[in-house]
Amino acid sequence: MENTVRNKQVILRDYVKGYPKESDLMIITASDRVELKVKPGSMVVLVKNLYFSCDPYMGILMKEPNPSTFTLLDAFVPGKPISGFGVSEVIDSDDPAFAKGDFVWGMVDWEKYSTINPIGSFKIDININVPLSYYTGMLGMTGLTAYAGFFEICSPKKGETLVGQFAKLMGCYVVGSAGCKQKVDLLVNKFGFDGAFNYKEEPDLDASLRRCLPQGIDIYFENVGGKILDSVLMNMKSYGRIAVCGMISQYHLETKEGIQNLPLVIYKKIRMQGFVALDFIDKFPNFLEFVLPYIKERKLIYVEDIVEGIENGPAALVGLVHGQNVGKQVLKIARE
DSSP: OOSEEOOEEEEEOSOOOSSOOGGGEEEEEOSSOEESSOOTTOOOEEEEEEEEEOOTHHHHTTSOOOTTOOOSSOOOOTTSBOEEEEEEEEEEESSTTOOTTOEEEEEEESBSEEEEOSTTOEEOOTTSOSOGGGGGTTTSHHHHHHHIIIIIISOOOTTOEEOSHHHHHTTOEEEEEESSHHHHHHHHHTSOOSEEEETTTOSOHHHHHHHHOTTOEEEEEESSOTHHHHHHHHHEEEEEEEEEOOOGGGTTOSSOOOOSOTTHHHHTTOEEEEOOGGGGGGGHHHHHHHHHHHHHTTOSOOOEEEEEOGGGHHHHHHHHHTTOOSSEEEEEOSOO
């Protein structure tokens, strides 16, 4: 085995304006070779990256930092690799908590090999018989986001009207929306939602929600924003709850859409709370304890859209921004 390797990386060319394009990213082979050993006393971990998670928030980080916009993560730097959540194999370690051959998930640069600070990385229990790629989504930050928003913020009750597979497991009536017929069919026929509609084909979103949810909405899991949020507010019940983890429709607009119905938060006494999964990282053990039995019993359905090869990273990420994926978008860059 070689002592050093060449490292292939996905680099941001320059700050992005509007929607990102594949040409905003480039694949390079770094001039410096990567040592396959870490220095004693460094307390770092060297990993070979296997899977990267493609997530909508990454498009925000491609923009020039704006002092008025607060993010928990630093913006990407032109000329440097972009980063995100990934699954990796430990090649060498100077941290006693991680050993060669361990599998971990956490934040890594989009490159074949990374040297990481183990704080914030989680060891994967290989005795849990699920694909490693699940830790980019269902068993990683995506799953924790759903769990925390649903249980920690929205406090669901059986029989309430809301969105998501967790909601179905808790006995709730569930309606979803998607941007194409294939995804609408997936929500109803595979995920078991009680109803779904294509928001791109509905001329009146308010009427669509009244048709699908005539009794009103108890809980709304918000990650779209804009016109859909405005219509949802019109259809919320009194004392409804809205968990806000994203506003995907607004990320790449030069002029953000205004929300006309926000006063209804007061009149209907709606609780609306923004959050990110990292706010609830201490709940991760509880999340695994809850979700793993349902996965083993096949009561939770998970769909992945896996693209292979780091050279296809720009296409996978930009395709996600434009809604071309069906299921969790994952980039596979190495064999397990």
